Amino acid sequence: MVFLAVLSSGKSNSNATAATRLAIGSLGAFKFWAGQLESYLCIIRKSAAAMAQRICLQRALDHPRPDPAVDAALHATNNSTGPPSSGPEWLALNAEMGYSIFSHRGGELDLYTYAATRPLRVLYVDGQSASLGTPGFMDSQYVITNTSIPLENPDPGPGQNRTIEAARALALCRFGDKHGFEGVVRMATSFELLWCDFAKGIQLSTSFLCPLSQPLAHAPLLGMINATDPYYEHQWDSEVQTTTSLGRDQSATSDPPVPDPPFYARARWNYARSGEREFFAPGEVPVILDPMGFVSFYDGLESLDAKRRAEGTSEGPRSRHRLYGISADDTQTVQARLAEVLARKNAENWQMDSDRLDWRALVLTIVQRYSHPIVELRYVLDRHDLNATEQAIEVRGLAYDILMPSLDFAHWHSPEPDWLSEGIRKCATAYTSAPLLPSDLNHSIQLIIGAIEGTLSRICTTIYSLFSQTIKLSLPVKPTYTFNSTLENEARAKIPEWRGEIEGLQKWLGWSNWADCDPRCKTNVSTLPLID
Template sequence: MKVFGVALPLLWATASIARPNGPSQAAFSAPRTWDSPPHPDATNHLVFNTVSSLLQRWQNTIYRNGHIIAAATIPAGTILYHGRTNESVPTVPEWLAFDFEHAYIFCRGPCYVISLMATRDLRLAYFDGSSAAKMQTGPMDTQDVVIRDKPVPGRKFDERTRIAKLCEWGKPFGVDGFVRMEFHFEVMLCDFTAGMEVVTLLNLVPLDWHDMSHPGPKRPPREGDPSPAPPRRRPNFPRPERPVGWKGSLPSARFRGIEALIAGSWHNQAPGETRVRIDYSGIVTFYNPSLTSLVEARRGLRRPLHRLAEISASDSARVHEELAEVFGRQSKGSGIDWGSVTHVVIERYSERLELLQYLLDPETYTNVTERAAEVRIQILTMLAPYITIDAVPATASSSNTSWATSIVHYCSTTQTSLIPDGILTPQERLIRDAVEGTLHEICRRLTLMWIDAFDIEATPERRKQEALGTWRFHVQELMEWLDWPVWAQCHPACGTDAICYVPSWPFFEEGDDPDDMTPRCVSRLRPGEPAEMQHLYQTSLSRDVGEVIG
């Protein structure tokens, strides 16, 4: 992936760590000096990343395999949509969309879309990641732990059984449904008569599926594309009946698919899908370091490969106990909006770290003195709130860096230092530690750079050149460790007639590697024919579509 033209390893890449046995969990919190790096098995940055990404489509598309189950609500007054081929209101658990565009593509033949309003707050469980993607690589692992204790490799995706079992699990806790995400967020609602009222039930103009029987425009070939796959058998969709008096073309199913994807993209970044409210005091994360079987299972793996298939029976039981406590508790947590806390950190540092990366590119400046001075300004900008008047070395030649201790301390704890431990739930304490641990690494790296940059303006050019190389190493390693999806963008930005896209189940283009998350621009006006969407349509948008795709 390239950011500002600088070639970097994939942002989620981590060094392989070969150790036969992991350290005890106590080692994660052992006393350390301010300049000590994080423990290789520590999960602070992973907890931070997942908490900061909740209900944001872009982040949860890039990292499909979710690791959070969160208590959540949909507030009273929220309108949701359900598309179907008959005019009956569901009497069994069914799926709802947050936006009309998503519900509309579930019509084939006669087209009925029901809009419903929540008449009270709906109580939900939210699965992060692309938790509605019917793929065998892990997006549904968290649900499998809930209903089966652990994922079963190769199991077919029987969505009707899944929703029934989830609703059965949630009934004792008063859970109304579940929120998942594919190319958009959806609600799996257990009972359409509980807390919901029909607003409209409309027989709409049907979609024209006939254009899905024929090839759409092909995207231009890309460097490194695999050999063309054999052509798929195309279903022969009949033309729909036109309403009496209708003139011109019917709405195209192909274009409605891209519009549904665009509707999902409205919720790409923070604040994300605002019609769902996360209870941050009730977040159960599989990145909890106490789940030792998962610590061992993901050691040395890139984050896209993290999954729950190797969870032990004892760790699964521990998760079930925590879920029962979270969804069964009556009291609320501290009320702290941990999502906002994490977003503040990302907003403060993400663009500035990108700028540092740009400034440290040898091709940006040929003048070493000018480049070193510019970098010093940016480091000082980020650390200025925490540099007191006595945070300076005792002498110019001193190798003692203890003067920098206070900078790291204030930088890493200001967001959380006055929050009393006693008001936090165990889940919130884990998030608090994740915020502090993530900030500590940011502040540690910046402070190490500041020690060198402090008097860089008065040093010989050779030392400036050495410092620039060291700083480039620090910024690259820090950005890879943080791995913030906000850095995955289309460069240059897409035009008005296109959207920035990464593979989103089931919208995979012919020949795409579904794990290649390099952002690319996709036309809104000339959508192609994604291969897996063809299969989705071929099964009449059945909720058991995984029987075909999986």
């Protein structure tokens, strides 16, 4: 999906509502929200499970000065020339990410912290768009830069991924220079910002020089640290190759070997833990999405629809969906939609209207409304301390609780298809039936409405199906009843089917607030797998 948004220079404007701030594009909200409004089929899917097939433009709420709140933008390097002063480079949105990426390369490591001096205009590419290892994650970036999408990732050869990434970064920045945005936010385990010119919009705030920059003075201390590090594999690396992330300096030196950064072997795990912090609401909060600027590859692109139908993946996990095979016409359609949204944002000077409907708050309300009852249904259907009749009675009650606002008993005596279809319609449109002003109903907002109604239609259809089946069983009204073996057998035959329906619904939704271990780990850390 493509979004218009902004990266905050600090605290948000007090005149804007919290909902609007997140609707425009909070980085933290990205993992929790932006990756979740994928199309008319889902509201909140785990964005890591979806391919990088959505894009989003970002802009931060106005703030007149640098603010410590955005001091999470860090640049790590093992280049002894110091921090970049101009041109494109990457920033991590947390220290753990910056440290992890460079610590495993060995040698000296320095961390530089930057603060935004003004609102930053940023494009957000949704999905695992910073992951290099799996075909598909870079697909939308190929489309943006008007490059042919490969079926498989090209084999760059040893050490060449950074060179390819540098070329991709320059292409994205050229596109941004043409269309008015200044950087690109992408997601792997955490979020990163490709900032196209370090001479503009940001300033160096602090720096942390790893003790390894003074190896003689600190070597005894580092030796003691690494001797007690259970993750430590080796202390010295004589094959260190210094480089920046854009490959500006790849020269090997003849200097004596230097120790690896302290606790470097723990860096990947710490990076994963930092990503876990952003996986749930409110997420990475400095970035604010503009819902008026969403562009999606699930939005009426016939070549991709036909491809998924042919592959039989239309109803399957979206992690299997690729942009490979998109037609030239559909590519031009997406590019035109993106250009139109960018032109509008530039004409508005990337201002954001705080009076517009808070779509993010609406989405979170829906998730809050339905997530726990769905889990409770799953729990009841998995219980072994109840017989099948008791389980069916509980399912009937829980389903009614969910459907009650849309279940109109005036239609109860209508033929089944009529009262079911009317109930599903009311349930699916319960949050979107209020009229909107024409100025608030552009193509992007229609896309969001379609996503909400499509998701609710799937939920409501599933729950109405369970409810109607329990009604047909003629179950007792009260849980205390005389045991009926015929009824027990009928209910027992239905339980696996109902369990499958709820399991399928949960898998299809993939809501992030369900992403935890069962049973939970001692430290209760739920995170995504590391993907290179």
